[in-house]
Amino acid sequence: MEIRPGRIVGILVGTVVILGLGVYGPVTLLAPLPAVQASVVDALDPAAAAAPPVLPADGASAVVVSGSSTPVATAGITDPVPIAGVAKAIEALVVIDAKPVAVGNTGPTLTISNEDYADYIDYSKADARAIPVFLGETWTEREVLQAVLLGSSNNHADTLARWAFGSVDAYTTAAATWLTAHGLTGTHISDATGLSGDTVGTATDAARVADLVMSQPTLAEILSNPATSLVNNRGVDNTTNEYADLGVFGISRSFSDPAGVCFLFTTTVGTGETSTTIAGAFLREPDYDTLPTDLKAFVTGAQTGAAPVAVVAKGASHAHFRAAWGAEANGVAGADITRSAWQIGSAGAKVDLDAFSTGLEGGLVGHVGIAGGPQVPLKLDRAIKDPGLGWRLMHPFAMISSLIAANR
Template identity: 25%
Template sequence: MKIWTPLVLLLVIVFAVVQAVRPLPTPTLKLTAQDTVSFEGGKPSMPWPGEGQAAMDVNGIGSFGTSGDQKPVPIASIAKVMTVYLILRDHPLEKGDPGPKIPVDAAAQKHYETGKPANESVVKVTEGQKITEYEALQAVMLPSANNIAKLLARWDTKSNSEDEFVAKMNETAKELGMKNTHYTDPSGLDKTTVSTAEDLVKLGRAAMENPVFNEISRQPSYKDLNGDKQNNFFGLVPTVAIGIKTGTTTAAGGNILFAAEKKVGGKTQTIIGAALGQYGDNGVANIDEVTNVTQKLIEAGQGALTAKAIVKKGDVVGEVEDGLGGSSPVVATEDVSAVGWSGLTVKLELNDQKGKTVPHTAKAGTKVGVLSVGDGKGGAIEVPVALQDDLTEPGFGAKLKRVG
């Protein structure tokens, strides 16, 4: 006893000290509020076109669904959305910055001279002129200039190769989850450049997140470097839609990838949709036909959107768990509404603030996380959550009893 008792006491003291100074587990957030919200009623009936295919959803909220067989079909000039998206990704611009001046090559001039008599979408440029990146993007998006789309593709690559740029387009399509999309040219004139409405909605969502793309997409017209006014082929901009792009060829029919907005529950929601393969009664590719289809889909989507109050400011929605058995409640810092439509169920999630972890100690009122309401994708409604009471470290007893 005389030998072992001091040793045991020493071990107990060492154990207690080690337990007390061990790094604490990282606190985590746990949702205690309901994890889903359902909107009463049946799913709204969308005015889907009787031919071709279509798809439509709301950023961060959910999908209205699709129509037609979602199989790859020619998409015409909607291909240019990927071209512009890539240029802005790899050569980013700030709002108000025209960007670098791009030399106009002989190929771009010749394309204009041969394309204009053939009624191809081109804008006038002359070899030796310099066009800013911003204006080049306007030319591709608004009057749908094939010659400028190809010029940008050549300018982007070190080898001055359109094929190299097309390879990048296909790589990016895979990254965006566009499983049924394949590009063979940067303008969409090739009928072998194909996609689906569902895939194009994914691209439209990603592209509209870029502020400069979003800005250009909303423009009804611009004046080019020759002083000529160039109009946006998408006639619903800016009164009904906020963009994105039309595309019409004999092989593709009439096509539109579109974006529209509606303010619901105090926040602006963005509808993204696509309608492909519209020909009309006479069987001829028809931009008016697809424009009518698009307007009806936008109006139906806007009409279906509604808000439902689910949490009031100050309501407990979760807790901070310290990893040692203790917890502290967190509350919503503002009223929270779920946005959706009849028949839709949306998810509630509680997550850390971007780039920040939950602290071990903090005063009451400190924002420690974000409550999101939607489909778990970008664009969901987000509201900060804060500590209801002071957050303190676990006590000595909790530290002493922890295992592992």
């Protein structure tokens, strides 16, 4: 039989069409649909923003939410300034890291040397804060830390530095390493006492030091249970617990000519689940009479700003979804999250979205909430349905791209 060229071409074309349909059809009909395009509409309710706290107009001040390294608010001078007794709080942290003492334990003992006794005489003559010591007597590490933290004793600060690191110079080197490791890069330690104008730090660093002290179990326990006496009934005049009536827990209150009045503290605002612990530092306060006025203004404003608000409101839209075939829907919160404005400001928002192509009304498509805190489901406010066979057949490139992406 004679085979004509046209017949051959027809057979080939038919074969290609049949094979093409055999591949095209299954790909477009069976490949997964493209995932919807998603965008975050908003993170947290803008109305829930924290009211600015009232911080001193003079000096340098900062507050942080406990556990956070980012200040909630700052005021005044942002550059490093002399920090007076804040240096002793830093020393306590550096020493307790190098020479740990468990809560309730005394730690090792140290013997008062000629140099230690000479320091006591020199600081006393200079009218700087000093607690009596005598040559040859012994103190435990805990007792020296009590003298440094509760009594702001300058001679004990030097004694502690020499005992722990061999010399005050060696201590300042160790302190620099510790500060760098904790991200307190705005602080420089030149002595153990903080009397030097070259021992400086930022208010933000100082606020974080306050938080770190109260996060250290042994130091927090020492501060929470002030000693009425030390070795041989030597009294410790507690310099920290001055403003309990304001709801403030004092950590360090000090003064030097270069630094002015400096105060480290914590306070808790709000109640129940909305309560928040705040650590703060007021540096370069002009005098002791101004400090309680500034503290009261801050605490009053902080309590007002701690009022509970709905951070995430049930039914509020936090994401928008659009499918390649035109279907649209919103991701809405499935429940409320109530927090204080202080907690909102410190934590920030977090929206996690799931990848999907179709979904039923009310279907789970992600979560929304506070970073590091509670999350609630995001649900579709309307269904995103399959577009059907017609759309699949008319959009081969989209279907093929989806198939390739699914198999990567």
